[in-house]
Amino acid sequence: MTAADRFSFNHATAKFWDQREAVEACAREGVGIGLWREPLQEMGVEATAKLVKDAGVEVTSLCRAGFFTNPTKEAIADNRKAIEEAAAVGAPTLVLVSGGIPEGKTIDQAREGVKEALEELAPYAVEQGITLAIEPLHPMFASDRCVVTTLGEALDLAAPFSPEAVGVVVDTYHIWWDPEVWKGIARAGRENRIASFQFADWITPLPAGVLTGRGQLGDGCIDFKRYLKEVDATGFTGPIEVELFNDALWARPGAEVFAETKAAFERVVA
Amino acid sequence: MTAADRFSFNHATAKFWDQREAVEACAREGVGIGLWREPLQEMGVEATAKLVKDAGVEVTSLCRAGFFTNPTKEAIADNRKAIEEAAAVGAPTLVLVSGGIPEGKTIDQAREGVKEALEELAPYAVEQGITLAIEPLHPMFASDRCVVTTLGEALDLAAPFSPEAVGVVVDTYHIWWDPEVWKGIARAGRENRIASFQFADWITPLPAGVLTGRGQLGDGCIDFKRYLKEVDATGFTGPIEVELFNDALWARPGAEVFAETKAAFERVVA
Numbered sequence: 438m439t440a441a442d443r444f445s446f447n448h449a450t451a452k453f454w455d456q457r458e459a460v461e462a463c464a465r466e467g468v469g470i471g472l473w474r475e476p477l478q479e480m481g482v483e484a485t486a487k488l489v490k491d492a493g494v495e496v497t498s499l500c501r502a503g504f505f506t507n508p509t510k511e512a513i514a515d516n517r518k519a520i521e522e523a524a525a526v527g528a529p530t531l532v533l534v535s536g537g538i539p540e541g542k543t544i545d546q547a548r549e550g551v552k553e554a555l556e557e558l559a560p561y562a563v564e565q566g567i568t569l570a571i572e573p574l575h576p577m578f579a580s581d582r583c584v585v586t587t588l589g590e591a592l593d594l595a596a597p598f599s600p601e602a603v604g605v606v607v608d609t610y611h612i613w614w615d616p617e618v619w620k621g622i623a624r625a626g627r628e629n630r631i632a633s634f635q636f637a638d639w640i641t642p643l644p645a646g647v648l649t650g651r652g653q654l655g656d657g658c659i660d661f662k663r664y665l666k667e668v669d670a671t672g673f674t675g676p677i678e679v680e681l682f683n684d685a686l687w688a689r690p691g692a693e694v695f696a697e698t699k700a701a702f703e704r705v706v707a
Numbered sequence: 708m709t710a711a712d713r714f715s716f717n718h719a720t721a722k723f724w725d726q727r728e729a730v731e732a733c734a735r736e737g738v739g740i741g742l743w744r745e746p747l748q749e750m751g752v753e754a755t756a757k758l759v760k761d762a763g764v765e766v767t768s769l770c771r772a773g774f775f776t777n778p779t780k781e782a783i784a785d786n787r788k789a790i791e792e793a794a795a796v797g798a799p800t801l802v803l804v805s806g807g808i809p810e811g812k813t814i815d816q817a818r819e820g821v822k823e824a825l826e827e828l829a830p831y832a833v834e835q836g837i838t839l840a841i842e843p844l845h846p847m848f849a850s851d852r853c854v855v856t857t858l859g860e861a862l863d864l865a866a867p868f869s870p871e872a873v874g875v876v877v878d879t880y881h882i883w884w885d886p887e888v889w890k891g892i893a894r895a896g897r898e899n900r901i902a903s904f905q906f907a908d909w910i911t912p913l914p915a916g917v918l919t920g921r922g923q924l925g926d927g928c929i930d931f932k933r934y935l936k937e938v939d940a941t942g943f944t945g946p947i948e949v950e951l952f953n954d955a956l957w958a959r960p961g962a963e964v965f966a967e968t969k970a971a972f973e974r975v976v977a
Contacts, residue, residue, distance in 0.1 A: 544884070575847065577846070580884075580909055587885075590886040613849075616856065642851075642916045643915070643916065647912075657850070660813050
């Protein structure tokens with residue numbers, strides 16, 4: 438299997454593309470798909486499960502649960518529901534974004550909340566055959582979206598659990614700036630924690646709010662071949678999802694964005 | 708000396724305020740000032756030196772040199788000139804922002820450029836009695852402004868040199884998100900590397916381009932008392948500069964921004 442054959446299309450790259458069309462496009466091209474909970478819920482869990490099964494498409498992950506820095510009953514219940522959704526559609530992995538700093542708390546306290554939430558959820562994930570994948574986000578999201586900011590931190594959070602229960606997401610966009618990133622990837626491999634591998638490029642200037650400025654592969658400064666090499670060296674052979682939050686891409690037809698993204702992926706791994 | 712007495716006003720907080728007025732306001736209030744090269748050069752090195760001497764104001768740092776990830780002759784010459792400017796106005800410290808990734812290089816290669824530049828500059832800094840202060844910037848600036856992203860990385864870069872030659876900047880805005888930040892501050896103290904201590908608050912949403920979104924102290928999520936406590940614990944007793952890049956502040960009269968910032972500082976350290 439070449440690197441190009443490991444491409445998986447994360448639905449968020451063409452956020453407004455109908456889920457059925459996206460799944461069918463992936464089926465035609467023989468590539469995997471990363472699904473999102475909102476379109477899944479809109480179509481219904483059963484209907485989505487049937488869609489991917491009939492299409493014969495590999496669901497490489499379900500995005501996204503988490504948001505449990507304040508691990509309330511509601512937050513935990515929603516994450517349990519997400520685990521069930523992942524199991525229903527055959528996703529091996531549920532991606533978790535921790536959430537930001539709750540009102541009146543410090544970032545250190547918010548991080549304690551993440552530990553508590555993982556303790557609550559890990560046994561249920563194992564029961565359902567799902568690996569929870571902690572995603573460190575870029576530190577520019579630390580206050581309002583994700584207090585987990587480095588691969589090292591994500592690995593420390595995963596450490597108390599089995600690798601089947603809790604892993605990490607290696608997403609180039611969020612970790613490329615980290616002077617410890619190569620060590621972090623090697624450690625993630627050694628500890629068998631790579632549950633998801635994602636590509637997006639880093640481009641500037643960042644747009645206001647900074648959420649939707651991810652670059653098409655090759656447009657920015659990230660050395661994807663190096664990431665591929667370092668992750669390959671750990672023995673990880675799983676899919677590589679491309680997930681781009683980008684206003685300009687979102688404004689265009691999904692099929693076009695899909696084809697362009699697949700071609701860009703093939704170029705950067707060639 | 709109380710924490711409130713350690714306030715120093717970084718001129719960039721009121722970027723468009725005349726340098727003479729800023730210095731004279733600091734003199735009247737008995738506080739220090741962090742100067743910037745552009746207004747210094749506009750007034751002239753001699754005239755600025757005379758201004759601060761006559762006013763009896765402590766210059767706590769000169770901002771900003773660096774931008775030497777591609778350490779060309781021109782870049783090194785400009786940094787030597789900045790060292791001379793710092794010496795002329797009696798600033799103990801020259802703040803260095805490393806610069807981004809040069810065209811066609813990787814971030815790792817850019818970091819090698821920083822090492823080379825420091826080797827070139829450190830002896831001249833010692834000769835002139837100036838400490839070079841490596842400032843890690845927030846990772847959202849890693850590609851276009853500063854490849855040095857953590858306190859740990861800045862300390863590693865400083866390690867080959869004496870603490871008199873090369874130190875680091877501890878700026879809350881840039882490092883607050885780091886899960887290793889308390890360890891980093893303790894290490895900076897142990898290694899005697901704290902050359903500048905700066906406050907700015909983290910607020911969201913970030914503006915487009917992300918440069919000018921720093922928050923007034925108390926408006927964001929940073930626990931300044933904790934930073935004060937951790938830095939105090941290292942034995943550092945130097946000034947605390949407040950440096951806010953903020954479009955809304957820059958649009959207002961300098962004297963008003965100065966008074967408001969001093970009051971905000973007194974509140975967050977009280």
